[in-house]
Amino acid sequence: MMFRYLSLATVALSIASVLPAMAQQVAGTPAAETSHLDVDQLFATTCGWCHSDGGRVAGKGPQLMNTKRSDDFIRNRIKHGKEGAMPAFGSTFNDADIDKIIHYIRSLKPDQP
Amino acid sequence: MKQKQRKAALSLAVAMGAALTASGAMAQTIDTKRIEANNPNDWLTYHGSYNSYHYSGLTQINTKNVKNLSVAWIHIPGHSTRGLQSMPLVADGILYYTGSYSRVFAIDGATGGVMWSYFPELDDALVSRQTHSPYNRGAALGEGKVFVGTVDGRLIALDMKTGKPAWDTKLIDSQKLTVGFTGAPLYVNGEVVIGSQGGEWPVQGKIYAVDAATGKKKWEFNTTGDDSAKSTWGNDTWRIGGGGGWMPGGYDAKTNTIWWGTSNPDPLYDWAGANWKTDGARPGDNRYTTSVLGLDAETGKLKFYHQELPHDTWDFDSAPGEFVMLQRGGQDYVVHPNKSGFIFVYDDSAHVKNVWPIVHNYNFVKNIDPKTGELIGRRDFTAGKQGEVLCPHISGGVSWNSGSYNPKTGLYYKLGQEWCMKLEVVKTTPVTEPQVQLNIGANFQIAPPPGGTIYGHLDARDPITGNKKWEVKFPEPPMASVMSTAGDLVFVPDSRGIVHAFDATSGKELWTHNDGLGHQGGIISYAAGGKQYVAVTSGFGGMVSDDFAPAFGGVYKSMPRDDGALVVYSLSK
Numbered sequence: 001m002m003f004r005y006l007s008l009a010t011v012a013l014s015i016a017s018v019l020p021a022m023a024q025q026v027a028g029t030p031a032a033e034t035s036h037l038d039v040d041q042l043f044a045t046t047c048g049w050c051h052s053d054g055g056r057v058a059g060k061g062p063q064l065m066n067t068k069r070s071d072d073f074i075r076n077r078i079k080h081g082k083e084g085a086m087p088a089f090g091s092t093f094n095d096a097d098i099d100k101i102i103h104y105i106r107s108l109k110p111d112q113p
Numbered sequence: 114m115k116q117k118q119r120k121a122a123l124s125l126a127v128a129m130g131a132a133l134t135a136s137g138a139m140a141q142t143i144d145t146k147r148i149e150a151n152n153p154n155d156w157l158t159y160h161g162s163y164n165s166y167h168y169s170g171l172t173q174i175n176t177k178n179v180k181n182l183s184v185a186w187i188h189i190p191g192h193s194t195r196g197l198q199s200m201p202l203v204a205d206g207i208l209y210y211t212g213s214y215s216r217v218f219a220i221d222g223a224t225g226g227v228m229w230s231y232f233p234e235l236d237d238a239l240v241s242r243q244t245h246s247p248y249n250r251g252a253a254l255g256e257g258k259v260f261v262g263t264v265d266g267r268l269i270a271l272d273m274k275t276g277k278p279a280w281d282t283k284l285i286d287s288q289k290l291t292v293g294f295t296g297a298p299l300y301v302n303g304e305v306v307i308g309s310q311g312g313e314w315p316v317q318g319k320i321y322a323v324d325a326a327t328g329k330k331k332w333e334f335n336t337t338g339d340d341s342a343k344s345t346w347g348n349d350t351w352r353i354g355g356g357g358g359w360m361p362g363g364y365d366a367k368t369n370t371i372w373w374g375t376s377n378p379d380p381l382y383d384w385a386g387a388n389w390k391t392d393g394a395r396p397g398d399n400r401y402t403t404s405v406l407g408l409d410a411e412t413g414k415l416k417f418y419h420q421e422l423p424h425d426t427w428d429f430d431s432a433p434g435e436f437v438m439l440q441r442g443g444q445d446y447v448v449h450p451n452k453s454g455f456i457f458v459y460d461d462s463a464h465v466k467n468v469w470p471i472v473h474n475y476n477f478v479k480n481i482d483p484k485t486g487e488l489i490g491r492r493d494f495t496a497g498k499q500g501e502v503l504c505p506h507i508s509g510g511v512s513w514n515s516g517s518y519n520p521k522t523g524l525y526y527k528l529g530q531e532w533c534m535k536l537e538v539v540k541t542t543p544v545t546e547p548q549v550q551l552n553i554g555a556n557f558q559i560a561p562p563p564g565g566t567i568y569g570h571l572d573a574r575d576p577i578t579g580n581k582k583w584e585v586k587f588p589e590p591p592m593a594s595v596m597s598t599a600g601d602l603v604f605v606p607d608s609r610g611i612v613h614a615f616d617a618t619s620g621k622e623l624w625t626h627n628d629g630l631g632h633q634g635g636i637i638s639y640a641a642g643g644k645q646y647v648a649v650t651s652g653f654g655g656m657v658s659d660d661f662a663p664a665f666g667g668v669y670k671s672m673p674r675d676d677g678a679l680v681v682y683s684l685s686k
Contacts, residue, residue, distance in 0.1 A: 091242065
């Protein structure tokens, strides 16, 4: 088995593509963003230590399933974090990635017994 | 009776004064010899001594008068994001301690007056991206300097008298690797040793030694990439194997050996199942993760090791830096707690002499062979939801904080935690661009042990055999360090915010005080001006204690996780 360099490269490319896109946005030319993020895997990779059971129950972080927070609030929190509570992922995930994460959160259902 | 107490106190004060005078004469020099001499008026290194006793030889505060212990002074460091987790140090009556963001304070140990403070300028953008941050667990003293690590990968030396930086050495590319330093350094023989975070991230976690005088890096030990270990990582996964060593270890002057514990491999949970030697995220034993290392202090070369959990797939590090060194029957022993809740007993070259569990609830193995240290009936996961909870919880059967060995009673006072977790193992892809991200390999949720409830306990045990003399239970796991004293006391700062003093022989509770904030850091004792003090850091929050509010409710629901205080006690009469 090789390293998952292919997937890593995909992630890296998706993020690398964000940076010039952001620069273009500053120049007033919005660019379409794409996401290659495997969001189902993301919680077990990075988010799940705080958002327990894939975000279904409260842990160090709040329960995400059935959250009343708006999409804008969630987007802002993912990008900028909250001191002492949540890291900022604005330099890691592009807007398309974050849209996927929000969709994942909205789709969360209780575990089947 | 009162006259007797006054006489005793006076004679003690005289003895302390003499000791203070003696240490005052050496005030300019804190070196390995002085740390080894272990004057009880001081607390010169993280573990209280190189042999990790977390023990105070002072007797002014004892079982007879501890009821008169009250607050002498308090210091509020401010901006205590995720609480206070550090171990104070004391030299010549001056107390040094660190807070979140590696803020350092020097304080008059008798009055609480601040002598100087130092707030390093950190890479704020990086800190905002970190998960295991911005807490700091302590400093080291040596050669007229205070040494502190930072979460952005630097080791800084400050002048002990002024707090002015003497040098500032960047050791880790934290901007890229995300990991930094949260643990305290260890000063030994003109060098400062510090270990990086690592286990949760796809990086190569390292242990560094830096010249104490110049700040120049002297050596580093790669806990995943040492040449002799690469063959234990299938598919070259050592390149992103995790490891590291995020708590300070001990030092054996007899052999000039640094003992250091390493962190777990990355990802924390593997999906290889029984075929972990050839399949999964990181096939093989994954040396030297979850191991105790004996490193030559001068060169950093590996002299010996024992991998406590080969191919650790439970996040049960060997990173707790407590190496209790003692002699019995002419034999040298080194006692080391693994995060799983098993206590390993070694000889002075890390040959296993015994292994005993301090926790009652464990099922990651059926047992560990006390003669060889071999894991018996290990539980390796395949991807998917696990039917049975995993015990202990990811926060460990023991904390990274330390127990205490009391040479007077011959007992080892150590906290054990009884908790478990529901677990779903997930195949994950390590993310290393543009910056390294956590790589857990699972979703999980805290859970009680089967048929029981979550709780913690202070055990008084024989450190070699594990035989228990007494046990005190706590409704929630206490997460702070423990200290015992020659005054026959054991101090336990608990998670609710209460400091307890127990009779070291019987376990009877003799005194309590509520600090108003949960504890998860150090407790020490020292003398200043002939008077004994007990200093404890209070302030809750972090990767373990952030779980307390949702798990236990009660006082934890409103307990701040961005506050802290150093509380110092002395006898009021």
